[in-house]
Amino acid sequence: MWLAWVVLVVSGVLETVWAGALQASGTFHRLCPSLLFLFALASSIAGLSYAVGHIPLGTAYGVWVGVGILGTAAYGMAALGDPVTVARVLCLLLIVAGTVGLRVLH
Incomplete structure (x- = not known):
């Protein structure tokens, strides 16, 4: 079952x-970015598909989306100049709390 969690987190990173x-x-x-998009998208969905065979759908999907949101938001703030505000960081922390909660309550 631990492999399903690793694949799920990697799939969330691929979402980013x-x-x-x-x-x-x-x-x-x-x-090149278009090909990377297609490869990462297909790999991310394939990993999610594998994970839902071992983890309940709602938990797997929530963790997958949570990892993707956090990674994409962090990338946007670090590399693309998206604003870093206390409110945005607090909202991201709430997503972390919800994602960890899904894992713990699984």
């Missing part, structure tokens, strides 16, 4: 990769 690649693709006008 495909979101960043989607932005970098320039609405699919740049080849």
